[in-house]
Structures are given as C-alpha cells and as structure tokens.
Amino acid sequence: MSYIALLTTGGTIASSRDENGISRPGPGALGLDVASEVKVRHLMSKDSSTFDFSDMGRIADAVAEALVDEACQGVVVLHGTDTMEESALLVDLFHDDPRPVVFTGAQRTSDHDAPDGPVNVAAATELVLDDTNRGRGVLVVFGGRALPARGLSKWHTTDLDAFISSAEPRVVVPRVDLTGVRVDIVALYPGADAVAIEAFVAAGTDGIILEATGSGNTNAQIVDAVKNCGVPVVVTTRVPVGPIEPTYGGGGGGADLVDAGAVFSPLLRAGQARVMLAVQIASGRS
Numbered sequence: 001m002s003y004i005a006l007l008t009t010g011g012t013i014a015s016s017r018d019e020n021g022i023s024r025p026g027p028g029a030l031g032l033d034v035a036s037e038v039k040v041r042h043l044m045s046k047d048s049s050t051f052d053f054s055d056m057g058r059i060a061d062a063v064a065e066a067l068v069d070e071a072c073q074g075v076v077v078l079h080g081t082d083t084m085e086e087s088a089l090l091v092d093l094f095h096d097d098p099r100p101v102v103f104t105g106a107q108r109t110s111d112h113d114a115p116d117g118p119v120n121v122a123a124a125t126e127l128v129l130d131d132t133n134r135g136r137g138v139l140v141v142f143g144g145r146a147l148p149a150r151g152l153s154k155w156h157t158t159d160l161d162a163f164i165s166s167a168e169p170r171v172v173v174p175r176v177d178l179t180g181v182r183v184d185i186v187a188l189y190p191g192a193d194a195v196a197i198e199a200f201v202a203a204g205t206d207g208i209i210l211e212a213t214g215s216g217n218t219n220a221q222i223v224d225a226v227k228n229c230g231v232p233v234v235v236t237t238r239v240p241v242g243p244i245e246p247t248y249g250g251g252g253g254g255a256d257l258v259d260a261g262a263v264f265s266p267l268l269r270a271g272q273a274r275v276m277l278a279v280q281i282a283s284g285r286s
C-alpha cells in the first residue's frame with residue numbers, strides 16, 4: 001500500500017509551553033490526527049536554531065532513505081521555521097527524484113488555542129498526493145502557500161504566512177557530506193571594517209558570505225579585506241527582496257567586490273547562500 005513518509009525534527013510544531021511560557025520541542029504528540037497512510041519517523045526533537053550541517057545532513061539522508069521504497073509517494077518534513085530555508089535548500093540540491101518533498105512547520109506551539117501546525121501538515125500531505133507536484137523539487141508549504149525551497153527566506157518572526165521565495169531555477173548536484181566544512185556570514189553596515197573577515201580567516205573558515213547593503217555594496221576596507229582573505233567570498237544582501245547585482249563602483253561597490261575576487265549570489269539570501277557555498281566547497285574536496 002502506498003503511503004507518505006512523515007519525518008519529524010522538532011521545531012515549534014512539536015513544541016509546547018512550560019509554566020513560564022517558554023516553548024520547547026518535545027518528543028511526544030504533535031497534536032496531529034495523521035491518516036493511516038502516513039508512516040512517521042521521529043528523527044530528532046530540536047529547535048531548528050540549534051541545527052548544524054550534520055543535523056541537516058541527517059534530514060537529507062532520511063529523505064533519501066524514505067524514497068528508496070517505491071511505495072512511498074513523497075515525504076513531508078516537519079521542521080522548525082528558523083532554519084527551514086537552510087535544510088530545505090540542502091535537501092533540494094540533492095533531490096533527483098520526481099516525488100514531492102514538502103517541508104512544513106508552525107509558528108504556534110501545539111498547545112496553542114489556535115495552532116497552525118495541523119493545517120500546515122494537512123496542506124503538505126495534500127500537496128504530496130497531488131500528481132501535478134511531481135518534479136517540482138522540494139517545496140515549503142506554510143500559511144496557505146506552497147513555495148519552492150530554492151530562494152526561500154523567513155520574512156516574518158510571528159505571522160502565520162512566514163516565508164517568501166525568490167524562486168531560483170533548480171540545479172541538482174551529487175550528494176556530499178558537509179562535515180568539517182566551515183562557512184561564515186559577515187553582516188555589513190556603515191563603518192564596517194575588516195575585523196570579522198580577518199577573525200573568520202584566523203579561525204580557519206573555508207568561505208565567507210558577505211551580507212552586504214543594498215544590491216550588494218560595502219566600503220573600501222571590506223573590499224581590501226576580500227582581496228586579501230584567500231578564501232571564496234559570496235556577496236548577498238541584508239535587503240529581503242530583489243536582485244543582488246554588482247552595479248556600483250566608487251571603491252566599495254559591488255563591482256569593486258567582483259574586482260577583488262568576490263562572486264555574487266543573484267537571489268539567495270545569506271542562510272541559503274551559505275549552504276550553497278558549503279556544498280560547492282565539499283564537492284570540490286570529494
């Protein structure tokens with residue numbers, strides 16, 4: 001009999017609040033009425049902000065393992081919203097199977113008066129069962145919308161419609177292990193200097209994501225630090241929406257960053273640009 005594989009990882013959807021109102025993921029009931037054609041596998045019970053590359057790799061492995069069975073129609077992954085964009089992208093990069101993989105979660109805990117988790121899970125399972133979603137890669141179903149994982153970012157801390165997506169074209173790459181890869185994100189702002197870049201290089205970073213201002217701009221000190229850092233540098237922006245382009249000069253513009261050796265991420269924001277660069281670094285090693 002065919003079925004949907006449901007992988008749980010924790011997050012608010014699996015959380016309840018203690019007497020002080022603090023939310024913590026628990027191993028117990030998700031408050032869901034899962035249909036009999038759903039096979040649940042509890043992977044972990046963590047807040048997604050605590051995830052590292054090995055946790056994300058475990059999720060990618062579990063998705064691949066679930067899809068080994070031909071009777072599995074697709075996979076739903078329950079995941080915290082804080083880093084869903086990173087895990088969903090990692091799974092999407094390796095997902096070369098037409099069956100849908102859908103991430104979802106919740107903004108409200110399962111003990112909330114009006115939890116959003118059950119509706120999101122129902123929407124995610126419906127999406128897996130709809131054949132028109134075959135071949136679309138990894139999707140995120142949340143707050144009434146289905147978005148591609150590629151280009152996803154969390155745009156609202158509490159709204160039930162928590163994500164936006166810039167829908168980059170999909171490219172699938174061979175699976176790699178990210179263990180031991182270190183990619184750091186440097187936030188840029190007026191007056192930023194080389195200290196963070198130099199500290200990450202001293203700590204042994206393999207690559208740096210610059211979360212630049214505007215369409216991908218900064219100042220001459222950062223451009224100099226990029227020129228001298230000796231590791232790959234990818235430029236993204238702190239602006240939530242819009243293309244990232246090297247269209248400015250003047251010493252600290254995006255065009256100067258490119259001249260200094262940086263590469264632009266046309267749409268991905270920092271979290272996903274970091275996963276993408278880590279996969280590229282790991283692929284170069286294997």
Ligand SMILES: NC(=O)C[C@H](N)C(=O)O
Nearest residue numbers: 011012047048080081082
């Ligand atoms: N809404 C959520 O799921 C947030 C939670 N901190 C998590 O990412 O695990």
